[in-house]
Amino acid sequence: MIDLDSFITGLPKAELHLHIEGSLEPELMFELARRNGIEIPYASVEEVRAAYAFSNLQDFLDIYYAGADVLRTQQDFRDLAAAYFDRVAADGVVHAEIMFDPQTHTDRGIPFADVIEGLLSGMAGAEARHGITSKLILSFLRHLSEEAAFETLEMAEPWLDRIAAVGLDSSEVGHPPVKFAQVFEAARAKGLKITAHAGEEGPPEYVYQALDLLHVDRIDHGNRSLEDPVLVDRLADMGMTLTVCPLSNLKLCVVGDLADHPIDRMLALGLRATVNSDDPAYFGGYIGDNFRAVAEARGLDIEEIVTLARNSFTGSFLSSEAIAAHLAKLDAYVEAHT
Numbered sequence: 001m002i003d004l005d006s007f008i009t010g011l012p013k014a015e016l017h018l019h020i021e022g023s024l025e026p027e028l029m030f031e032l033a034r035r036n037g038i039e040i041p042y043a044s045v046e047e048v049r050a051a052y053a054f055s056n057l058q059d060f061l062d063i064y065y066a067g068a069d070v071l072r073t074q075q076d077f078r079d080l081a082a083a084y085f086d087r088v089a090a091d092g093v094v095h096a097e098i099m100f101d102p103q104t105h106t107d108r109g110i111p112f113a114d115v116i117e118g119l120l121s122g123m124a125g126a127e128a129r130h131g132i133t134s135k136l137i138l139s140f141l142r143h144l145s146e147e148a149a150f151e152t153l154e155m156a157e158p159w160l161d162r163i164a165a166v167g168l169d170s171s172e173v174g175h176p177p178v179k180f181a182q183v184f185e186a187a188r189a190k191g192l193k194i195t196a197h198a199g200e201e202g203p204p205e206y207v208y209q210a211l212d213l214l215h216v217d218r219i220d221h222g223n224r225s226l227e228d229p230v231l232v233d234r235l236a237d238m239g240m241t242l243t244v245c246p247l248s249n250l251k252l253c254v255v256g257d258l259a260d261h262p263i264d265r266m267l268a269l270g271l272r273a274t275v276n277s278d279d280p281a282y283f284g285g286y287i288g289d290n291f292r293a294v295a296e297a298r299g300l301d302i303e304e305i306v307t308l309a310r311n312s313f314t315g316s317f318l319s320s321e322a323i324a325a326h327l328a329k330l331d332a333y334v335e336a337h338t
């Protein structure tokens with residue numbers, strides 16, 4: 001009998017839905033506050049963790065944007081990324097496609113160059129230390145204007161060869177994909193891949209808009225697609241990857257109980273679902289924790305778990321050669337451990 005938890009931990013996997021600002025652990029938050037001479041409204045790490053009780057996405061976002069205020073220098077962004085990669089190296093992560101929210105920082109006067117150079121340096125260090133490859137996804141904040149997104153895309157111009165994709169995050173309801181149709185068109189014309197949060201709190205209509213107006217290569221979350229069987233069939237037929245985040249769904253009340261999480265229903269419907277952490281420092285776990293928690297809550301079998309890991313590579317923005325190489329290693333791992 002194989003131990004499912006250790007099988008999951010060692011299983012080669014990619015993380016496709018991770019906000020690097022959401023990997024800021026309270027310990028690092030305190031360290032950066034001290035280093036930068038910033039007052040934070042918490043007396044202890046425990047007090048910070050106790051504040052992480054959310055009843056919806058906006059509750060979380062308010063605390064998440066406040067927490068990001070301790071990130072000031074290029075070194076802060078490098079340390080943030082390094083801490084994430086050091087943590088997920090122990091989770092069998094061999095590739096990660098990480099989102100960052102430049103507007104959260106440039107709107108506070110932090111130069112775009114410091115944010116991206118710090119992250120790129122943390123990513124290079126992770127490849128050297130752990131052999132983990134990674135790509136960057138520039139996410140636009142959807143509560144801001146499309147004009148502001150265009151300004152951000154312009155700021156990114158000198159680094160476009162080091163940015164794989166653009167994404168769309170922050171407050172979903174009231175900020176449908178259509179609001180950003182033109183800036184995503186411009187990003188696509190520059191050769192960037194496209195992803196967008198859709199159907200986390202927003203209705204299936206937002207998922208249709210992400211497909212038809214943004215021409216997404218991936219959907220982040222996508223849970224509410226399940227309310228529309230026509231949409232489900234379309235997503236399944238086109239092999240659209242959904243980057244699902246079980247512990248995030250629980251903490252933001254997208255699901256009431258992990259025992260009711262639809263991850264296996266998505267697979268059964270033919271959807272290319274993956275498992276990811278979203279904002280691990282805020283939602284109580286990294287990618288391995290997400291796999292283990294949802295596997296236990298839903299009683300997933302080995303085949304379902306392996307399919308989820310397989311989907312993380314096929315849904316990545318890696319070249320087809322790199323994907324094939326990862327899948328061969330995944331198959332070898334499964335062969336050796338089952």
Ligand code: HPA
Nearest residue numbers: 019169170171197278279
């Ligand atoms: O789960 C999320 N949804 C929307 N915006 C976000 N920004 C960080 N995490 C999230």
Ligand SMILES: [Zn+2]
Nearest residue numbers: 019169220278
């Ligand atoms: Zn997210």
